[in-house]
Amino acid sequence: MSNQELEVRSRNDVPSYLKLFREGEMERRVLLLEKLLECCRVCPRDCLNNRLADEIAACYSGRLPIVSSYTAHFGEEPALVGTHGAGNIFFGNCNLRCVYCQNYQISQTHKEQKRNQVTHERLAEMMIELQSRGCHNINFVSPTHFAPQMARGILLAAEKGLRLPIVYNTNAYDSVEVLQLLDRIVDVYLPDLKYAENEAGYLYSKVRTYKDCARAAISEMYSQMGDELVFDDDGLLLRGLVIRLLVLPNDIAGVRESLEWIRDALSPRVAVSLMAQYYATNRAAQDERYILLSRRISESEWLKTLAALDELGMEEGWMQEYDGAAHYYRPDFNDREMPFRDIRDFKQEIAD
Numbered sequence: 001m002s003n004q005e006l007e008v009r010s011r012n013d014v015p016s017y018l019k020l021f022r023e024g025e026m027e028r029r030v031l032l033l034e035k036l037l038e039c040c041r042v043c044p045r046d047c048l049n050n051r052l053a054d055e056i057a058a059c060y061s062g063r064l065p066i067v068s069s070y071t072a073h074f075g076e077e078p079a080l081v082g083t084h085g086a087g088n089i090f091f092g093n094c095n096l097r098c099v100y101c102q103n104y105q106i107s108q109t110h111k112e113q114k115r116n117q118v119t120h121e122r123l124a125e126m127m128i129e130l131q132s133r134g135c136h137n138i139n140f141v142s143p144t145h146f147a148p149q150m151a152r153g154i155l156l157a158a159e160k161g162l163r164l165p166i167v168y169n170t171n172a173y174d175s176v177e178v179l180q181l182l183d184r185i186v187d188v189y190l191p192d193l194k195y196a197e198n199e200a201g202y203l204y205s206k207v208r209t210y211k212d213c214a215r216a217a218i219s220e221m222y223s224q225m226g227d228e229l230v231f232d233d234d235g236l237l238l239r240g241l242v243i244r245l246l247v248l249p250n251d252i253a254g255v256r257e258s259l260e261w262i263r264d265a266l267s268p269r270v271a272v273s274l275m276a277q278y279y280a281t282n283r284a285a286q287d288e289r290y291i292l293l294s295r296r297i298s299e300s301e302w303l304k305t306l307a308a309l310d311e312l313g314m315e316e317g318w319m320q321e322y323d324g325a326a327h328y329y330r331p332d333f334n335d336r337e338m339p340f341r342d343i344r345d346f347k348q349e350i351a352d
Helices: 016-023 025-038 110-116 120-132 144-159 176-181 198-205 210-225 255-266 288-293 299-312 322-328 343-351
Strands: 067-073 086-091 138-141 166-170 188-191 237-246 271-275 317-319
Touching: 016 025, 016 144, 025 144, 025 176, 067 110, 067 120, 086 120, 086 144, 120 138, 120 144, 138 144, 144 176, 176 210, 188 210, 198 210, 210 237, 210 255, 237 255, 255 271, 255 299, 271 299
Parallel strands: 086 138, 138 166, 166 188, 188 237, 237 271, 271 317
Antiparallel strands: 067 086
């Protein structure tokens, strides 16, 4: 897959959130987002708990953000990684309960994650530190349940000199109202589109309306970004929408149906990141109820998905290599500073 006729901007262009910050609009947006925590409607679960008073919602999260790891990461899409890595900030806990979650060590261990609570000021310091390391962006991983805290951290970091693009790396079970408030605070939306049917979302991620909510959320992202990606003169992504599709065994994700929806409801030029990294982990590796997820994808399943891309005329974006993807993407969050193996070391091992 390739990106054609790409819009290119100078690296000196500032992210939109800095313009909002200078106008005072960002402070207003942050206050509105934080208001949603008082009777929590931050995601489609609509728990209505007062998280500002530390009433724990279904995501097991209260007032303060939880950061399980922050690091330069080389396993994202090439236009995010560049030469110095994406500046990943991994939030703890999650509003989904995916039985195959590769990050289950931090997404589904809420008792252990409580010790990783940080202040908003510390979150801002992490962003500045990643910028000082030369990272090309700030990539918030699983930000949905901490969207207001994320926005507050960005505001504080902007005061300290943050200038990097903001990436919202999400499971797409997001509130449209929240996304509207994040317009021009987020520079790059990087949502998963996990399933083409609500039944699969309930069985494997424990929410009843995943397809409907995710499609509504991604439609809002598209309304903000359109189908054009904006790069700097080094080929680094500055702004846009990239939809990730993880191929699951036995066509559980319904990738072709999701591609058809993207093409027909959004645009055939929307960038897609096709992922071959699935491997059986978490409950999918242990519970016989999830036997259909108990193996990695076959090469024929991968090739069938590639054929669907061609047939549907979806040409924009990236795809992982089938060989090796499932080997590399196996994090260990016991190592908070480097939970993922450096992609450069991985490539060297394969070569050897």
